[in-house]
Amino acid sequence: MSLVNFRDSAFLSDPEGLRIRPGVLYRSAQPYPAADEAVVAQLRSCDIRTIVDLRDPRETRPADWVAAEEAGIAVVAAPVNPATDALTARMATMTTAADLGEFYVLLAESAPAAVTAAVEAAARPGAVLLHCAAGKDRTGLLTALLLDLLGVPAERIVADYARTADALPEIFANLAERHRTALNAQGPTRVTDSDGRHLTIPAPLLEAPAEAMSVFLARVHTHHGGAAAFLPACGVPAATLGAFLAKAAVAAA
Structure with missing residues (x-):
């Protein structure tokens, strides 16, 4: 089964080809039920040589990317899922796209x-695929930071992010089957995590609202000076940023 929510981020964010080279930065949801020959063919057709898995290890299964790794495609684990008090508090009060x-x-x-690990992987030769579970939240923010680094206008980055809404029914059906969770149930969606805790998924997390990405980009610029300043603050070396720009940026005329 081919990857769901799969696309070249240059398609919507820079259709004129002024800032990002096509065929460099891809995004998708997680493989379902696991990568197979169809997925490997999909990756090879795009010259994807590196996969960045942004999921927490508790979300993964050993077989997820075996077929890709056997085909010589590198898989880099870069889990973006820190359990901090601030994040827990934000989850508990989340009601809007903002x-x-x-x-x-x-x-x-x-x-x-x-x-840092994700950006370092994205700077490797060949195309890179970023993914998490749905290919929306963690994938969305990492993709947005890389596109912002390349100078893609915010409204184009937002459009690329919001495109995921088209794939959400299929994504949630796959997630519900995999985790036995009724993600499309009426009312607050409840899941049980690996520690047996009952959690409620806020409604905005079940959507791909354009406003969410607009707010994210605005805050990154207001609080951190944009991706060009935020990424080094995370620990991304200047040489890595240079390598990614040399690979992905369209050369000035």
Whole structure:
């Protein structure tokens, strides 16, 4: 089964090809039920040589990317899922799309090592695929930071993020089957985590609202000076940023 929510981030964010080279930065949801020959063919057709898995280890299964690794495609684990008091508090009070955008900021700020590992992987030769479970939240914020680094306008980054809404029914059906959770149930969606705790998923997390990404980008610029300043603050070396820009940026005429 081919990857769901799979696309080249240059498609919507820079259709004129002015800032990011096509065929460099891809995004998707997690493989379901696991990578197979169809997924490997999909990756190879795009020259994807590196996969960045942003999921927490508790979300993964050993077989998820075996077929890809056997085909010579590198898989880099960069889990963006820190359990901090600030994130827990934000989850408990999240009701709006703007709240979700603020949550993305906290999530990125709380995972500097994962952000650094993801950018280092994205700077490797060949195309890179970023993914989490849905290919929306963690994938969305990492993709947004890389596109912002390349100078893609905020409204284009938002459009790329919001495109995930089209795939959410299939994504949630897959997640519900995998985790035996009724993600499309009426009312607050409740799940049980690996520690047996009952959690409620806030409604904005079940959507891909454009406002969430707009708020995230605005806050990154207001509080951190944009991706060009935020990524080094996370620990991304200047040489890594240079390598990614050399690979992904469109050369000035």
